[in-house]
Amino acid sequence: MNENDSEKVLYLLGDLYEQTPHPEEADLILVNTCSVREKPEHKLYSEIGRFKDQKKRNPGLIVGVMGCVAQQEGENLLKRYPHIDMILGTQGFYRIREALELISSGKRPVVFTDLKEDFKFPLVLPQKPQNRRVTAYVSIMQGCDNFCSYCIVPYVRGREISRKPEEILDEIKYLVEMEGVREVTLLGQNVNSYGKKERDFPDFAELLERVSQIDGLWRIRFTTSHPKDLCEKLMRVIAENPKVCKHIHLPLQAGSNRVLKRMNRKYTREEFLEKVEKLRLLCPDIGITTDIIVGFPGETEEDFEETLDILRQVRFQEIFSFKYSDRPFTTAKRFSDKLPESVKEERLKRVHSLQAEISKEIYRSYLGKEVEVLVEGISSKDPQKLTGRSTQNLVVNFTAPRLDMAGTLVKVLIEEAGQHSLRGRYLATLQV
Ligand code: SF4
Numbered sequence: 001m002n003e004n005d006s007e008k009v010l011y012l013l014g015d016l017y018e019q020t021p022h023p024e025e026a027d028l029i030l031v032n033t034c035s036v037r038e039k040p041e042h043k044l045y046s047e048i049g050r051f052k053d054q055k056k057r058n059p060g061l062i063v064g065v066m067g068c069v070a071q072q073e074g075e076n077l078l079k080r081y082p083h084i085d086m087i088l089g090t091q092g093f094y095r096i097r098e099a100l101e102l103i104s105s106g107k108r109p110v111v112f113t114d115l116k117e118d119f120k121f122p123l124v125l126p127q128k129p130q131n132r133r134v135t136a137y138v139s140i141m142q143g144c145d146n147f148c149s150y151c152i153v154p155y156v157r158g159r160e161i162s163r164k165p166e167e168i169l170d171e172i173k174y175l176v177e178m179e180g181v182r183e184v185t186l187l188g189q190n191v192n193s194y195g196k197k198e199r200d201f202p203d204f205a206e207l208l209e210r211v212s213q214i215d216g217l218w219r220i221r222f223t224t225s226h227p228k229d230l231c232e233k234l235m236r237v238i239a240e241n242p243k244v245c246k247h248i249h250l251p252l253q254a255g256s257n258r259v260l261k262r263m264n265r266k267y268t269r270e271e272f273l274e275k276v277e278k279l280r281l282l283c284p285d286i287g288i289t290t291d292i293i294v295g296f297p298g299e300t301e302e303d304f305e306e307t308l309d310i311l312r313q314v315r316f317q318e319i320f321s322f323k324y325s326d327r328p329f330t331t332a333k334r335f336s337d338k339l340p341e342s343v344k345e346e347r348l349k350r351v352h353s354l355q356a357e358i359s360k361e362i363y364r365s366y367l368g369k370e371v372e373v374l375v376e377g378i379s380s381k382d383p384q385k386l387t388g389r390s391t392q393n394l395v396v397n398f399t400a401p402r403l404d405m406a407g408t409l410v411k412v413l414i415e416e417a418g419q420h421s422l423r424g425r426y427l428a429t430l431q432v
Contacts, residue, residue: 001187002034007137008093009066009096012094012097030065030096031065031066032066034069035068035072036152036327037327045080062085063085064085065084068156070089071089072156073087074087074111075087075111085103085108086100087109087112089114091112092112125171132406132407133179134181134183134375134407135184135185137184138168138171138187140188141188141189144159144190145159145193145197146189146226146264148263148264149262149330149335150296151330152328157189162194162197164201168207169211176214176215176217182407183218183220184211184221186211186223189224192204193229195207204234205231208238218409219245220241227250230275232278235282238282239282246283246287254292254303255307256269259296264331269306272310287317287391292319294321294322294323294324294348298339299339308354311351312358315361316358317394324339360417360419363422364417367415371411372390372410372412385398385399386405395420395421397421397422399425408429409431410427410428411429
């Protein structure tokens with residue numbers, strides 16, 4: 001999501017600024033921030049402090065903060081960091097040109113942190129076609145109405161708003177025709193509820209069908225799916241539409257009904273397991289990944305064992321696991337039964353070690369198989385190899401007769417399985 005917002009800012013400033021890989025030479029530094037977890041937020045504060053000296057050396061330098069922390073802290077940031085020139089919230093960053101004009105007319109600092117429920121997403125496309133690329137992110141909605149008790153998103157990204165389907169389709173057509181994009185990932189906090197609040201909008205399953213009709217687009221991914229809104233209609237589109245990748249990220253968060261209830265997730269472990277079973281029945285080769293939070297307030301050893309039990313039953317391809325941390329504004333922050341850091345650490349280790357075994361077996365099950373890979377380019381780990389992803393979103397690095405195959409769909413024979421990737425060799429080109 002943040003990467004996509006950064007890209008939009010680059011598009012909005014395309015005729016004013018050029019990107020530089022050397023921040024010390026920049027005339028404008030804009031830090032995009034995430035406050036979903038505590039760690040990146042703390043990193044931001046040390047980053048901003050560093051720009052103070054740079055500003056002394058270059059008084060013309062403009063320093064801005066955008067994204068969730070900008071939204072969350074607003075003007076408070078200025079008290080600690082008076083050298084910040086602009087603070088652009090999660091909707092405010094679309095007004096970056098206006099902010100720059102105000103600053104150049106001497107009106108600093110600029111703070112745009114309004115969150116409007118009827119916010120209309122401007123359609124932001126590059127002012128000139130960017131470099132050719134194979135994959136791209138496309139936001140289809142913003143905000144969230146779910147208020148999971150640990151999550152800051154509804155407070156910093158506002159209520160859920162879906163983009164108009166025509167605009168989404170126009171953006172994807174542009175990416176395909178002008179930049180050669182072959183795979184898009186549709187982004188939203190809960191894509192499964194796309195269009196539910198708007199009149200005459202397609203639902204998410206219908207949106208996927210419409211996107212799949214775009215000529216030249218080969219693959220569609222999406223993230224994130226809230227388990228409570230995963231319906232059979234959507235499962236069938238994933239299973240039956242050949243352009244929709246056979247992968248779903250379905251955040252479980254916890255395996256105990258008591259914890260799920262306190263998290264306000266609105267599904268039970270039984271419902272989650274039932275949906276996974278149906279999904280696998282309809283689409284046996286689907287790759288399923290998830291998020292887990294360990295050490296939620298009041299989580300007992302028995303609750304935690306239930307999380308491990310679901311990991312064993314479902315056998316997720318990969319998991320993203322985190323220790324619970326308090327986030328501002330949230331209900332869980334006010335819970336009094338917080339767990340000691342040592343318990344959270346220990347549970348996180350146990351989750352990691354169980355999942356490492358499961359992922360290892362899943363990766364090994366691909367040995368000797370032929371998989372379709374969309375080539376994204378040269379592997380960053382080995383310049384003699386190409387890299388891409390299978391439909392299940394597994395990273396595949398492989399040898400090939402040529403290295404200029406980015407943007408082609410190829411068949412690869414899997415010969416080795418690593419911890420988080422597969423290795424193999426090119427067999428044939430399937431689509432150019
Ligand atoms: S669904 Fe829950 S975890 Fe996801 S963004 Fe919304 S409130 Fe946060």
